[in-house]
Amino acid sequence: ETGVTQTPRHLVMGMTNKKSLKCEQHLGHNAMYWYKQSAKKPLELMFVYNFKEQTENNSVPSRFSPECPNSSHLFLHLHTLQPEDSALYLCASSQTPLPAGNTIYFGEGSWLTVV
């Protein structure tokens, strides 16, 4: 139990589908993140939220749309994805957004397959 819960754990969607990934953190943190993890590649930061306000968008295509209704919940809305978007999507949280020194805690991830 990491304190960061992601659902669903596995998702298969067609390129014309609309789906959402959900993340909830029980750690009392104020910052939440979406990362993408592809095979044999380092983690790629997608979005950062601080006190439910988006503070970073790392040049992510608009087919990925994040939503943060409060400091404990984070969504990633998916629409018209491409097969190359298939990856493990990780939600994470930290006490505050950086500067350095705040450990980031990850959820178990949502495995996304786009067909």
Added chain:
Amino acid sequence: GESVGLHLPTLSVQEGDNSIINCAYSNSASDYFIWYKQESGKGPQFIIDIRSNMDKRQGQRVTVLLNKTVKHLSLQIAATQPGDSAVYFCAAWGGYSSASKIIFGSGTRLSIRP
């Protein structure tokens, strides 16, 4: 650009032996480092961290060593057990206030021989 790399993509160790996983970083301004363990099908799990004002930090069966001169850090796992099988990767903070300045390595897969 900045990078964080691990020296070996895979490492095989005899059960009971010590494991040493290495990581090199390019930004001399990096001041905080974390090691993560990622088991198959799971998210990264925090193992241990170290700040740049330290050379060594110990946890339960793990030790992280930081050599700022050569921009290198290592994770040592004592008496490696089957449960230690996972991908290990380091993360380095570039001394910035932006989360996008965290650099993650691509990982070393540790396998344990019985």
